[in-house]
Amino acid sequence: MTIMMPAPDQMVLDRRDAIVRDFREIVPGEGVISSAAEMLPYESDALTAYRQPPMVVVLPETTAQVSRVLKYCFDHGIKVVPRGSGTSLSGGALPLADAVLLGLSKFKRIREIDFDNRVVVTEPGVTNLAISQAVAHAGFYYAPDPSSQIACSIGGNIAENSGGVHCLKYGMTTNNVLGCELVLMSGEVLRIGGKTPEQAGYDLMGIITGSEGLLGVVTEVTVRILRKPETARALMVGFSQVEAAGECVARIIGAGIIPGGMEMMDRPAIHAAEAFVNAGYPLDVEALLIIELDGSSIEVDELIRRVEAIALGCGSTTCRISGSEAERDLFWAGRKAAFPAVGRISPDYLCMDGTIPRGALPRALALIRDLGEKYGLGVANVFHAGDGNLHPLILYDANKPGEMDKAEAFGADILRCCVELGGVLTGEHGVGIEKRDLMPHMFSEVDLNQQQRLKCAFDARGLLNPGKVFPTLHRCAELGRVHVHGGKLPFPDLPRF
């Protein structure tokens, strides 16, 4: 658990009292927190193995305050770490000793619900679930549904491009956000996109989404809402072999069926979940699929029949079909509680988040099993099988010396395997600090330089959330230099304009 963060700036630390005083001018009342005890809750996000008290916590309530705080930091060369609800699993909101922790938790108001244009305009501190709840009375919902939806903020969802079990059919955050109000590190306030289905010019919203708080601070969000499907039903299918479950997933997709959600759990995860919530999961299977189909009742009934037939053809040993909403909820209860359930059987666990091509699922599982044996650690697997997003939960005990390091090394090996199988380091949790040093495994220096140049277009001084995502930081001036390749030029007749 050693990760190098940018060295604290002693000049800034020396001026801490004056800086805190100045922030109190900008954000009056209780919006500036500077005592060690009160800053304690802000020391880490949901990647709790890493902790660092910030220099000061600032909780602004208005865009104007956010703008002034950022402008002040910009002028004085002070780093800023933005934070939503602090549910990041990758350490995206881990403070820095010499940085301001800028919390958006006071941006709690839904500003507008516009059913005619099917959008909600909201402040970033509103939780993901609260948006769906605010429009539920009219039969609408906000589609992305990360497991932390009860707590995670929509602003944090933008930062991480959050997914969830339903993103197989309905997309991730980036596919469901139309616009935002963005405050740049310089304090400049911009409006990107809005209620229109597309924005003018370059797709800046697309680059802000998933930028992990490195490009700007979002102070307002416009999201797309959808009408709930007429009905949804789920199948719970057990297999005596993981390979058969993987084959079943591939055949369902191959048959042109895109379920609302398609989740897989392996034996350890099934047992942990069943012991926790008594969802009625079969305990004599190696893999369990939960497949949800939604749409009109006629369509759902027909697709249930087709999926059941495919499952049988793949050698399923058990198959239950939900006959009521209560039963469907019960099927999901175990899956949704899988992380805490695993938390009950192991003192600690690390949740990984790689993505692989669907077809590589059986191979990935075998590799993870072998690695588990090599490291001598248990692992429970929970997957968004429909889109190949793996969540291996590595079981360890932080109190045993060296075990956490071993678990992290195991996790890094799993992610390297994901890349080697044609996949990526993270499907929905973000890079943060957790996968930062693995980035060169997926991207070359040239690739990473191009990404950092983009960062320079938003934050040329590199003050916003430094130390996250990129393993090596370069100065913008250096990155912006065009190298003229001399010597033999292969297109000698190219005219000069």
Next chain:
Amino acid sequence: MNILHIRDAADVEAAVRTAIAGEQPLEIIGHGSKRSIGHVMMTNAVLDVSALNAVTCYEPSELIITVQAGAPLDEVLSLLDSKNQEFSFEPMNPAVLLDSRSGRGTIGGMIGAGLAGPRRIKAGGVRDHLLGAHAVSGFGDSFKAGGRVVKNVTGYDLCKLLAGSWGTLAIMTEVTLKVMPKAEAERTLVLRGLDDLAANRAMTAALGSPYDVSGAAHTPHSALKAARGALAGLASMGQTATLLRLEGIAASVVHRGAALAADLASFGAAEFVENAESAALWREIRDVAPFAADGPLGAWPVWRIVCPPASGGVFGQTLTRETGGEVIYDWAGGLLWAALPPSVDAHAASLRRRLAPLGGHATLLRADEGLRRTVDVFHPQAKGVAALAERVRQSFDPKSIFNRGRLTRMPI
């Protein structure tokens, strides 16, 4: 005009490095099917990537295809069709509107233009389907963006920027796109005789229903008449037509069609058009066939206007009245195609002034060279956003090697 024909991705990098050394801007083309869109470029050299035309890898069960950027869109679509799959964003065929003899263009052009069709309201646009790309930047470097899987948040999502960038950021050499299974059946519900406002309300109600509408368009009668194909078949009754598409398994589209018709009963009795006939209607909506280059309105400039869907009707109706032009609505009112009678500025100033309070934007998609020298083709952005967009552009291409001048009009 010098044309650089490249053979492979390495050639692209070499050509760009040569251009950087000579400070020589390049026009990047595939088949050139959309060359007439945008400002007249400030270059006398063309880089033709059409030789990069291979399908690298198509995996139907993974729902992805990896192709070189110069691959002909028609051929790729045929390949997908052979496995009963498609790009669900319905890329438009620009040849209908632009009188291009170069056909439907290439995959790279499709991505660079980012022009999605009717199903965008349900399935998203080109940007939502581009998973990964290999490209050459204006630094002369080959770089990779994204990956080959749908779910990926590793690093910045550079693919979003490439889609719709009109070739001004980087030259894509190979891309991975998400594909989707085709629907088994489709059915279009047709409402007759609604004016623009009522049609907008009907489309809003349809999109607010649980019936999973995948297309919502409205055309005036004159536009139906101007179209020569399937849409013309709806012209016989002398009325406007409002079209709502349902897709899925056969029993479901029948059920949903009936339920939607009942919900919309106050807008009048519905007729239904099924399967192949329905598909033909939506192809013509997608390609804006009533404004075809070889049709009666072929000489008029055409605007592509994007606005909040529920305000489309009022905006379009006013625009029609004031200019004597024609408006076709797609995306439930969120996309307006307007063919306007020729005028000094193609009505740009008044149109954009009226669009501003709605937060909409307008692109002059079809216009002769003269107009494209005097009118902002792409919607001018607020100062701060424009400045950021320019910094973003420079972060890819600081010397303005690619498609110089295409997006921003130079002062005369």
